Amino acid sequence: MSDEPDLSRYGDILAWIDELGARDDDLLACWVGGSAATGGYDDHSDLDLNVLAAPGTFSRVFDDLLASLVGTFAPTSVWRLPDATYPDGRQLFATFDDDPGALVGQTRLLDVVVHEATDEHRHVDVRRHGSPLVRFDPDGLIVERRDDETELRRGAAETIDQIRQRRLVAEWLVNRAIARSHLAEAVSLYLRFALLPVVQLLRARDCPARHDYLFRYLHTDIDPGDASRVDALLPGVERLRELSAECFAWQDDLLDTDSSAV
Numbered sequence: 001m002s003d004e005p006d007l008s009r010y011g012d013i014l015a016w017i018d019e020l021g022a023r024d025d026d027l028l029a030c031w032v033g034g035s036a037a038t039g040g041y042d043d044h045s046d047l048d049l050n051v052l053a054a055p056g057t058f059s060r061v062f063d064d065l066l067a068s069l070v071g072t073f074a075p076t077s078v079w080r081l082p083d084a085t086y087p088d089g090r091q092l093f094a095t096f097d098d099d100p101g102a103l104v105g106q107t108r109l110l111d112v113v114v115h116e117a118t119d120e121h122r123h124v125d126v127r128r129h130g131s132p133l134v135r136f137d138p139d140g141l142i143v144e145r146r147d148d149e150t151e152l153r154r155g156a157a158e159t160i161d162q163i164r165q166r167r168l169v170a171e172w173l174v175n176r177a178i179a180r181s182h183l184a185e186a187v188s189l190y191l192r193f194a195l196l197p198v199v200q201l202l203r204a205r206d207c208p209a210r211h212d213y214l215f216r217y218l219h220t221d222i223d224p225g226d227a228s229r230v231d232a233l234l235p236g237v238e239r240l241r242e243l244s245a246e247c248f249a250w251q252d253d254l255l256d257t258d259s260s261a262v
Contacts, residue, residue, distance in 0.1 A: 091114070
């Protein structure tokens with residue numbers, strides 16, 4: 001029995017990217033990452049496609065890919081990240097369901113990132129990203145290799161040092177907002193300066209290769225008892241789905257009202 005996830009609901013999209021790769025000589029390699037590679041893939045997982053483009057072509061490859069995606073599938077929404085997000089890459093998210101947030105049935109959501117085929121982007125640390133599910137790579141560009149251990153340790157040490165330095169200031173920021181009944185600010189500061197640092201310290205202890213993953217993969221990366229303790233420290237979770245629905249409905253109202261002013 002294969003351990004690979006069932007990607008059949010994305011079969012048309014996988015066939016599409018394979019066809020693009022065969023047609024565009026500057027589209028050098030593509031693999032599936034995300035939860036399909038790391039574990040935890042389920043009915044609501046998106047499809048993460050990582051694309052490598054020939055030097056100097058990533059912007060053109062991405063624009064052509066986006067045009068083809070829209071023309072082929074007519075997605076219900078496309079979120080294109082600002083071009084400044086990556087100096088040598090572009091990224092988009094596309095939805096294909098009328099209401100993906102309702103989580104009715106199986107979700108179909110695509111995350112595509114196109115990078116220039118540099119050494120940095122063609123090497124994949126399986127501890128951080130899982131084993132890539134390669135779609136095409138005729139030149140053998142995709143290589144499983146651990147990221148620089150010195151740099152990982154440096155990043156973790158810097159994070160811990162910042163937590164230690166700001167410890168007293170952080171508590172003052174959170175408790176001052178609470179005392180002033182600035183509740184929105186208080187919750188934001190609580191998550192940023194109280195709970196997240198706990199998670200970062202736990203990650204540095206239990207999963208240093210993914211010390212910078214914040215709240216992602218929490219229940220697979222740290223001690224289960226500590227993960228449950230973190231859950232218990234989250235505010236408002238008993239009504240989270242209800243609150244989420246109200247917030248996104250309010251977003252829609254504001255977007256409809258203010259669209260002409262933007």
